[in-house]
Structures are given as C-alpha cells and as structure tokens.
Amino acid sequence: xxxxxxxxxxxxxxxxxxxxxxxxxxxxxxxxxxxxxxxxxxxxxxxxxxxxxxxxxxxxxxxxxxxxxxxxxxxxxxxxxxxxxxxxxxxxxxxxxxxxxxxxxxxxxxxxxxxxxxxxxxxxxxxxxxxxxxxxxxxxxxxxxxxxxxxxxxxxxxxxxxxxxxxxxxxxxxxxxxxxxxxxxxxxxxxxxxxxxxxxxxxxxxxxxxxxxxxxxxxxxxxxxxxxx
Amino acid sequence: xxxxxxxxxxxxxxxxxxxxxxxxxxxxxxxxxxxxxxxxxxxxxxxxxxxxxxxxxxxxxxxxxxxxxxxxxxxxxxxxxxxxxxxxxxxxxxxxxxxxxxxxxxxxxxxxxxxxxxxxxxxxxxxxxxxxxxxxxxxxxxxxxxxxxxxxxxxxxxxxxxxxxxxxxxxxxxxxxxxxxxxxxxxxxxxxxxxxxxxxxxxxxxxxxxxxxxxxxxxxxxxxxxxxxxxxxxxxxxxxxxxxxxxxxxxxxxxxxxxxxxxxxxxxxxxxxxxxxxxxxxxxxxxxxxxxxxxxxxxxxxxxxxxxxxxxxxxxxxxxxxxxxxxxxxxxxxxxxxxxxxxxxxxxxxxxxxxxxxxxxxxxxxxxxxxxxxxxx
Ligand SMILES: Nc1ncnc2c1ncn2[C@@H]1O[C@H](COP(=O)(O)OP(=O)(O)OP(=O)(O)O)[C@@H](O)[C@H]1O
Ligand SMILES: [Mg+2]
Numbered sequence: 001x002x003x004x005x006x007x008x009x010x011x012x013x014x015x016x017x018x019x020x021x022x023x024x025x026x027x028x029x030x031x032x033x034x035x036x037x038x039x040x041x042x043x044x045x046x047x048x049x050x051x052x053x054x055x056x057x058x059x060x061x062x063x064x065x066x067x068x069x070x071x072x073x074x075x076x077x078x079x080x081x082x083x084x085x086x087x088x089x090x091x092x093x094x095x096x097x098x099x100x101x102x103x104x105x106x107x108x109x110x111x112x113x114x115x116x117x118x119x120x121x122x123x124x125x126x127x128x129x130x131x132x133x134x135x136x137x138x139x140x141x142x143x144x145x146x147x148x149x150x151x152x153x154x155x156x157x158x159x160x161x162x163x164x165x166x167x168x169x170x171x172x173x174x175x176x177x178x179x180x181x182x183x184x185x186x187x188x189x190x191x192x193x194x195x196x197x198x199x200x201x202x203x204x205x206x207x208x209x210x211x212x213x214x215x216x217x218x219x220x221x222x223x224x225x226x227x228x229x
Numbered sequence: 230x231x232x233x234x235x236x237x238x239x240x241x242x243x244x245x246x247x248x249x250x251x252x253x254x255x256x257x258x259x260x261x262x263x264x265x266x267x268x269x270x271x272x273x274x275x276x277x278x279x280x281x282x283x284x285x286x287x288x289x290x291x292x293x294x295x296x297x298x299x300x301x302x303x304x305x306x307x308x309x310x311x312x313x314x315x316x317x318x319x320x321x322x323x324x325x326x327x328x329x330x331x332x333x334x335x336x337x338x339x340x341x342x343x344x345x346x347x348x349x350x351x352x353x354x355x356x357x358x359x360x361x362x363x364x365x366x367x368x369x370x371x372x373x374x375x376x377x378x379x380x381x382x383x384x385x386x387x388x389x390x391x392x393x394x395x396x397x398x399x400x401x402x403x404x405x406x407x408x409x410x411x412x413x414x415x416x417x418x419x420x421x422x423x424x425x426x427x428x429x430x431x432x433x434x435x436x437x438x439x440x441x442x443x444x445x446x447x448x449x450x451x452x453x454x455x456x457x458x459x460x461x462x463x464x465x466x467x468x469x470x471x472x473x474x475x476x477x478x479x480x481x482x483x484x485x486x487x488x489x490x491x492x493x494x495x496x497x498x499x500x501x502x503x504x505x506x507x508x509x510x511x512x513x514x515x516x517x518x519x520x521x522x523x524x525x526x527x528x529x530x531x532x533x534x535x536x537x538x539x540x541x542x543x544x545x546x547x548x549x550x551x552x553x554x555x556x557x558x559x560x561x562x563x564x565x566x567x568x569x570x571x572x573x574x575x576x577x578x579x580x581x582x583x584x585x586x587x588x589x590x591x592x593x594x595x596x597x598x599x600x601x602x603x604x605x606x
Contacts, residue, residue, distance in 0.1 A: 006293075012317055013294040019319035020328050027325070134323075141320060 007072045011081065014064055015141060018085050021057050021092045022137045026130055028054065028099035029196065033126040035106045036189065037119050047103035051096055058093035062086055084210040088140065091199045091206075095133070098192040098199075105185050105192075114182025115172065121165050122189060128158050129196040136203045145211040152204040158197035165190050276302075285309070285372040289318055289331055290365060296331055298322075299367075308353070308372060330357040331368040344375070352379040388554070392441070395555070395569045399434045403427060440575050443502060444554070447578045454496040454582055461525050461532055462487040464497070468504045469523070472512065480517030483508075487525030493532045493603050499579045503587075506572035507536050507599050514540035514597070527605070531585075534601040542591040551589055552577045 028047055035044040065086045068074065074082060132151050139148040166187065173183050279286055285305035289296050298314055298321040312321050318328050326345050334341055340358040347353070356371040406427050413419045446452040465487050476483050511521045519539035526533040543551060543558065550556050557570040573589075580587045585603035592598045 009293055009295045016295070016317050016319040016328070019317075019323070020325045023319070023323065023325035 003072075007068070007074070007078075010064075010068055010072070011074075011078060014061065014068065014082065014085050017057065017061050017064070018088050018092070019137055019141065021054065021061065021089055022133065024050075024054055024057070025092050025095045025099065026133055028096050029102075029126055029130055029133075032099040032102040032106065033123055033193075035103055036109070037123060039106070039110060041107060041110050044103040044106040048100050048107075051100040054093055054096035058089045061089040065089075080210045080213075084140070084206050087206045088203055091202050095196050095199045098196050101192045102189050105189050109182060109185050112182040112185060114179050114186060115176065118169070118172070118183075118186060121161065121168075122186075122193065125158060125161055125165070125190065125193040126196075128154070128161070129193055129200065132158070132197060132200040133203075136200045136207065139204065140207045140210075143207075143211045145208050148204040148207040148211075152201050152208075155197045155201045158194060162190055162194040162197075280304075283373075285370070285374075287321070287370040287372065288360075288367065289370065290315070290367040291331075291335060296328070296367065305372065308374060327355070327357075327370065330355065330370075333357075334359050334368045335366075346379075350380070351376045395437065395571075396434070399430055399437070403430045403434075406430065437569055437571070440502070440506075440571050443499070444571060444575045444578060447575070447582060452499070452582070454499060456494040456496055456583075458492050459495055459497060460489070461491040461493050461527070461534075462489050464493075464495070464500065464504070465523055465525060465534075468501070468508065472505070472508045475509075476512050476521070479512055479515070481512055481515050481519050481521060483521045483523070485523035485525070487523070488527055491525065491527035491532055491605075493605055495583060495603070496579075500583070503576045503579050503601070506576045507587075507601075510572060511536060511538040511540070511597070511599075514538065516540065530605060532603045532605055534603075536599045536601075537592055537596055539596045542595060542597050543589060545591065548589055548591075552587070 028050065031043055032047045034040065035047065065082045068082055069079065132154050135147060135151040135154075138144070139151060169183050169187050169190070173180050176183075280303040282302060282304060285308050286300075286302045287298055287305045287309070288300040290299045296318040298312075298316050298318060301309065301314065301321075309321060309323075314321075318331060319325070322328070324345070324347065326343070330341055330343060334357045338359050340356060343355050343357075345353045345355055352375050354373040354375045358369045358371070360367055360369050406423050410420060410423045410427070413423065443452065465485050469483050469485055473483060508521070515521060515538045521539075522535075522537045524535045524537070526535075547558055551558070552573045553570075554574040555570040556574075573587075577587050580601055580603070583603055585601060587599060587601045590598050590600070
C-alpha cells in the first residue's frame with residue numbers, strides 16, 4: 001500500500017473514531033435523561049460506569065492524532081482535520097462528563113423529594129442538545145461550514161430554555177422550601193445540560209475553522225467559570 | 230425473521246459474491262479492482278433479488294483499521310438513508326453499536342446477534358456475520374426493524390393490567406349501587422329499581438367474563454368446536470328474535486334476508502357469541518330510528534353474512550384495529566352495557582376457528598358493514 005493511501009486510511013479511521021465517540025456521547029445523554037425521568041438508578045449507574053469507555057476512546061484519538069502528525073507530515077488541510085479531531089474528542093469527552101454528572105445527580109435525586117412536573121423541561125433541553133450534537137458531527141464530516149454556523153446559533157435556543165428553567169426552579173425553591181434540596185440538584189442537572197450546548201458550539205467553531213481557516217466565537221464564555229461544574 | 234430466510238440470503242450472497250468475483254476476474258484481468266469499490270461488479274439479477282428482501286442487508290468491507298459499507302440493499306436504505314457508497318461504517322450507520330459489533334465479529338470471527346433500541350421506540354434486530362473472500366474480508370449486517378413485535382410483546386404484558394381495569398370498572402359501579410341499596414331498604418320502590426340495575430351490571434360482567442374465558446381458551450387453541458350442520462336462516466332468525474327486545478328499546482329495527490336452503494357447519498354456542506357481539510355493536514352504535522340489515526348468501530363452497538347498520542361507521546384508518554383485544558375507538562361512544570373492546574376480538578377468533586373470516590368496512594351510503602365468510606364444508 002502506498003504511503004498516501006495508508007495515510008488516508010488512518011485519517012479516515014481517526015474521523016470514524018470521532019463519530020463513534022460522538023454517538024457514544026449521544027447515547028450517554030439520552031440514557032442519563034431517561035434515568036432522570038424514570039428515576040432509574042441502575043441506568044444512571046450504567047452511564048457513570050460507561051463514561052470510562054468515553055475517556056479511553058478520547059485518549060486513543062489523541063494518541064492516534066499525535067502519531068499521524070509526527071510520522072506522516074500531513075498537508076495543511078489534513079493537519080487541520082487532525083487537530084480538529086483532537087479538539088472534537090476533548091469536547092465530546094467533556095460532554096460525556098456532563099452526561100455522567102447528570103447520572104450522578106439522578107442517584108442523589110432518588111432519595112430526595114422534588115416536584116416531578118418539572119421534568120419535561122429537562123427532556124426538552126437534552127433533546128435540543130442531542131440534535132445540535134448530531135448536526136455538528138454532520139457538519140464536521142461534510143465540511144459544511146454553513147450548517148456549522150446554523151447549529152452554533154441554535155445554542156441561543158438552549159440558553160433561553162436554560163435561563164427560563166433556572167428562574168422557575170428558583171421560584172419553586174421559594175414557594176416550596178421543603179423541596180429545596182431536590183430542586184438544587186435539578187439546578188445542577190440543568191447546568192450540565194446547558195454546558196453540553198456550549199461544547200457543541202465549540203465543535204461548530206472548530207469545524208468552521210477547519211473548513212475556512214476563519215476564527216469565530218459564538219458565545220462569550222462567561223458561563224465557564226461561574227458555578228457547579 | 231425465520232432462519233430459513235436468513236440462511237437462504239446468506240447462501241445467495243455467498244454464491245453471488247463468488248460469481249461476481251469470478252466474472253470480474255475473467256472480464257478485466259489487467260485492471261486491478263479499485264480499492265474500495267463494491268467488492269464485486271454485482272450481476273443485476275441478484276441485486277434485484279436482494280432488493281426485494283424484507284431485511285436490510287449491508288456489506289461492510291474491512292481494510293486495516295478502516296471499515297466501509299460497500300453495499301446496501303433497498304430495505305437498508307429505508308432504515309439508514311442513502312449515504313454515498315462506499316461510506317465509512319460510522320458515517321453510514323451513525324450509531325456506534327454497529328462499529329462495536331463489527332469489531333467484535335472480526336475479533337471472534339463468529340456471528341453475533343443483538344437488539345438495539347433507538348429513538349422513537351424503534352427496535353432493530355441485528356445479525357453481524359464475518360465474511361472472507363480471496364484475501365478480502367469484512368462483516369455482513371442483516372438488520373430487521375422489529376419495533377412492531379416488541380410493541381406487541383409489551384401489549385401482551387399490559388394485558389393483565391387491562392384485565393384488572395376492565396373488571397374493576399363494573400365492580401366499582403356495583404359497589405356504589407349496593408351501598409345505596411343498604412340505605413334504601415325501607416323504600417321498596419327505589420330498592421327494586423336498584424336491584425334491577427344491579428342485575429344488569431351483573432349480566433354485563435358475566436358476559437365480559439364469559440367472553441374473556443372463551444377468548445383465553447380459543448387463543449391457546451384449547452377450545453374444541455363441536456360442528457353441527459345448521460340452517461343459516463334458522464340461526465339468524467333465532468338471534469334476531471333474541472336481540473329484538475334490545476333493539477326495540479333503542480328504537481332500532483332489524484331486518485334480514487337469508488336463503489332457506491343454506492346449511493353451514495358451526496358450533497352453535499360459539500357462533501352465537503359471534504352474532505351476539507356483532508349485533509350488539511350494531512345496536513349500540515346505531516342511533517334511534519336506524520336500521521340493521523342482515524343479508525345471507527350462499528354458494529357451493531361458502532356462506533356469506535353481511536350485517537349493515539345505519540350508525541356512524543368506523544374511521545377508515547381504524548378499520549384494521551377494531552378486532553384487536555381491548556380496542557375501542559372512543560370511550561365516550563361506547564355507552565350502555567359492556568364496552569370493554571373484546572367483543573370483536575372474540576368474534577374474529579371464533580370465525581377463524583371455523584376456518585372463515587370476518588371483515589369490517591364502511592358502506593358507501595354510510596354505516597358499518599361486517600362481513601362474515603364461512604366455508605360450508
Ligand atoms: N357497528 C359499529 N359501528 C361503529 N363502530 C363500531 C361498530 N362495531 C364496532 N365498532 C367499534 O369497534 C370497537 C370494538 O368493538 P368491540 O365489540 O370489540 O368492543 P366494544 O363493543 O367496545 O366492547 P364489548 O363488545 O367488549 O362490550 C367498538 O368500541 C367501536 O368503537
Ligand atoms: Mg362489542
């Protein structure tokens with residue numbers, strides 16, 4: 001097999017692994033929220049346990065990328081793809097952490113009372129986050145700059161939902177102090193889900209850079225430091 | 230999916246792969262095959278054959294760490310969309326489970342069978358099989374959408390819950406009447422009225438339990454039929470008489486026209502349940518002033534019964550469902566006695582046990598028509 005072919009294979013398998021990680025994260029988010037809605041402790045435990053696979057795949061992708069750069073001297077465009085793959089892997093893995101974070105909170109919420117009619121908003125947030133994630137991965141493999149920009153903008157939708165939810169949760173705490181602890185956990189759940197949207201936005205920015213070489217910022221990253229990660 | 234279908238397809242595919250390669254080798258020996266083109270120039274006849282398979286067939290070819298989908302039949306396209314082939318396995322399936330399975334199959338060099346549930350309650354039955362040919366290799370996927378079966382299984386599990394509910398409703402009613410009765414014993418007129426209500430509730434419940442028992446027996450194939458040669462006209466006459474009181478009470482008339490010389494082989498008690506349920510529905514759903522027409526026909530092989538009412542008919546998209554157990558279109562519409570949604574399920578089972586069939590339709594002039602076909606021998 002000639003060198004160029006071999007390199008192409010390796011690059012393709014690298015991108016395949018990124019997609020695989022993305023699919024694992026997608027499923028992790030879905031399971032975490034299902035565990036929340038159905039109060040399913042064992043499903044939550046499974047999500048926490050499986051986070052280890054995500055971490056391992058992320059390191060595998062990083063090493064694989066580094067090896068490609070070191071041994072194959074890729075051309076500029078391929079180099080951008082490899083670096084994007086590394087960057088995506090990091091962000092995807094962090095999204096996995098957020099899913100696991102939700103799952104851990106589900107375990108705590110199991111013995112803490114809270115008003116269950118709040119749950120649909122969380123399902124909705126997760127749904128939007130997952131749609132964004134899939135769209136972002138599509139944009140990445142199709143080198144679709146336009147789609148990446150669109151999805152980056154969808155993060156606003158998620159942020160609005162998050163802000164409304166936070167206000168509602170705080171109101172609930174005031175009105176039903178007996179639920180304060182449970183609702184506080186829910187605040188953390190919401191925060192984890194909101195961070196997922198930010199990570200997707202990062203992926204979109206990186207895709208745009210990979211395709212066009214242009215640097216964009218969708219969000220001013222003030223939320224990063226604030227609370228409860 | 231039956232194993233025979235699976236085996237046949239596998240065999241077909243192997244034969245086809247071999248034939249394809251043979252043809253490829255013979256026709257264009259000097260040109261090396263492109264690395265990731267479909268492994269074979271596929272003859273049209275087997276492509277057509279595979280495209281009619283109700284099962285998604287996807288061929289993955291492996292080279293080093295890269296796995297690519299090189300062929301997918303029409304059923305696969307229906308599930309996975311139409312990415313340009315060859316496509317990376319992750320780009321094609323978009324779910325890591327397929328890649329996990331493919332890796333596992335290659336490692337173990339043995340087939341794997343797994344179920345995957347994804348969005349919107351869709352469940353897929355996945356079989357992954359290793360293939361090798363002349364130094365090439367990969368994984369074959371057979372994927373079947375089993376969402377329907379899975380839902381049916383769940384419905385069966387929910388049956389117990391349904392049963393409890395259906396028995397509970399009349400019982401709750403009876404309890405209320407009994408409590409009222411206890412307080413009205415010094416008022417014989419009211420008491421008599423309540424006793425009458427209780428009798429009606431008990432009748433309805435007895436009918437429900439009878440139907441349920443018959444249904445359970447017949448579904449497990451343990452209800453033997455005692456077939457007796459019977460005049461179709463006599464059976465209808467007898468039933469119309471029996472149901473006439475109920476119909477008159479509702480202001481509905483029943484008419485029938487059945488040839489005198491038609492005998493059928495039926496289990497009278499069971500067939501009575503069929504007619505009772507179909508007529509009961511017709512009366513129940515036909516407004517006052519309406520008419521029910523029963524028309525019998527016979528030829529050498531079959532007897533036909535059309536039962537036509539002047540009620541609202543059945544929404545077309547629900548026609549296939551009304552014979553399901555516990556199915557009712559609208560709780561508000563099933564007023565009066567009964568209304569648990571097992572009448573037609575039972576009727577269908579009994580008719581089918583007789584070797585016949587029952588169908589529902591809407592008449593062009595309005596109203597529902599039920600057609601029962603029975604073999605005469
Ligand atoms: N003649 C009819 N006209 C309109 N709708 C009908 C007619 N017959 C049946 N249906 C519809 O089909 C449904 C199923 O009928 P089925 O006899 O199985 O149940 P049911 O009459 O509701 O209850 P049950 O017979 O157990 O007392 C009914 O609830 C009704 O919605
Ligand atoms: Mg009925």
